[in-house]
Structures are given as structure tokens and as C-alpha cells.
Amino acid sequence: MPTLRIQPSNHPLSRRGFVTAAAAATVLTLAACSPEAASFQSVDITGANFAKNLRLTDHLGQTRTLGDFKGKIVVIFFGFTQCPDVCPTSMTTMAEVKRLLGERGDLLQVLFITVDPERDTLPLLKDYMAAFDPSFLALRPEPAELKTVAADFKVYFKKVDGKTPTSYTMDHSAGKYIFDTTGSARLYSNYGTEASVIAADIETLLKSR
Numbered sequence: 001m002p003t004l005r006i007q008p009s010n011h012p013l014s015r016r017g018f019v020t021a022a023a024a025a026t027v028l029t030l031a032a033c034s035p036e037a038a039s040f041q042s043v044d045i046t047g048a049n050f051a052k053n054l055r056l057t058d059h060l061g062q063t064r065t066l067g068d069f070k071g072k073i074v075v076i077f078f079g080f081t082q083c084p085d086v087c088p089t090s091m092t093t094m095a096e097v098k099r100l101l102g103e104r105g106d107l108l109q110v111l112f113i114t115v116d117p118e119r120d121t122l123p124l125l126k127d128y129m130a131a132f133d134p135s136f137l138a139l140r141p142e143p144a145e146l147k148t149v150a151a152d153f154k155v156y157f158k159k160v161d162g163k164t165p166t167s168y169t170m171d172h173s174a175g176k177y178i179f180d181t182t183g184s185a186r187l188y189s190n191y192g193t194e195a196s197v198i199a200a201d202i203e204t205l206l207k208s209r
Contacts, residue, residue, distance in 0.1 A: 059126040
């Protein structure tokens with residue numbers, strides 16, 4: 001009985017199909033060898049071309065930049081001390097995040113940037129941080145600096161007049177930016193996100209450093 005031999009076809013479509021299959025197999029092989037991408041519950045903004053520039057005075061009178069906190073996870077929140085609910089709730093959440101991190105809580109740095117520099121003096125900001133965690137730092141930009149940093153972080157803020165000149169309030173963005181240990185913006189956590197979710201995302205960032 002004659003032997004049946006399968007010869008590769010010289011038809012262009014056949015050759016193209018073989019090359020495509022080989023390429024697909026190569027991609028699958030490389031994917032299998034690549035480390036699994038980190039998965040987060042917060043909004044992943046890795047590679048963002050904003051939230052990069054920060055040079056402000058903290059409540060101790062010291063100039064701070066993101067570079068000062070290399071090796072730590074940095075969480076930045078914009079608010080003001082006379083905020084009735086959103087700001088204290090957010091800061092209480094971050095204090096709980098630090099507690100949930102346990103010994104790794106020392107690798108967390110929370111930065112509170114005031115959107116109300118007219119009323120938020122450095123002593124007032126210091127007392128405000130102490131009410132949540134003494135390691136948290138408040139940053140106070142001058143009005144011109146506030147516009148610049150808010151634009152860089154894509155943060156909204158607006159003064160809302162009250163019954164008297166000093167009884168105004170501030171509308172502002174309420175999410176939190178989370179930076180990895182190299183100082184790169186990685187996540188955006190919406191207002192109301194539970195402390196356990198934020199802590200889990202920070203743990204993931206710490207494992208991937």
C-alpha cells in the first residue's frame with residue numbers, strides 16, 4: 001500500500017495561516033512565562049501623565065515633595081479642616097487603613113492637601129492631623145500654588161459663599177490618589193471606598209515593589 005505523505009502547501013493562504021498559528025503559539029508561550037499583572041479594586045491609573053508635581057509646605061513648616069517619601073506608599077487627599085463630613089470620614093478611613101496594615105502601616109504616608117489655605121493655618125492643620133494619626137501630614141499651598149497643584153492632580157475645588165464672609169464652604173473632589181513606593185501614581189480610590197479595600201490594594205502594591 002502506498003505511503004501517504006503530507007506535504008506543506010505552497011499556497012500563500014496556507015503559509016500565512018501557518019505563520020499566524022506559530023506567532024500565536026509564541027505569544028501564548030511568552031504570556032505563560034510572564035508574571036501575572038497585579039489586580040486592584042481601586043481605579044488603576046498606572047502610567048498617568050498627571051499627579052506628578054508636588055512641592056508644598058507641610059504643617060511643620062517643612063517643604064515636601066513626593067521624592068521625600070520614596071520607599072513608602074503615599075495616599076493624597078484634598079480637603080479642608082472645616083469640612084463637615086467628607087473630609088473627616090476620609091481621614092478616619094485612612095487611619096483605619098493604617099491599622100489594618102499592622103506592622104506594614106509604617107510604610108504608609110497620608111498627605112492631606114488643604115483647598116482652603118485662607119482659613120487653614122499650619123497650627124490648625126497640625127491639630128487636625130493629630131486627631132486622626134500623628135504620622136499624617138497636612139500640606140498648605142498658597143492660593144496661587146493651590147491652582148497649580150489642583151490642575152496637575154485634576155482636582156476640582158470651588159469656594160461656596162455662606163451667610164458671612166468667613167462662613168463659606170468648599171466644594172472639592174473627594175477621591176484619593178495612591179502612589180507606589182517609587183513615587184508613581186498607581187491608583188485612584190473613590191470616596192466611600194471601604195478601608196479594607198484600600199488596605200488590600202496597598203498590600204498588593206507593597207508585594208510588587
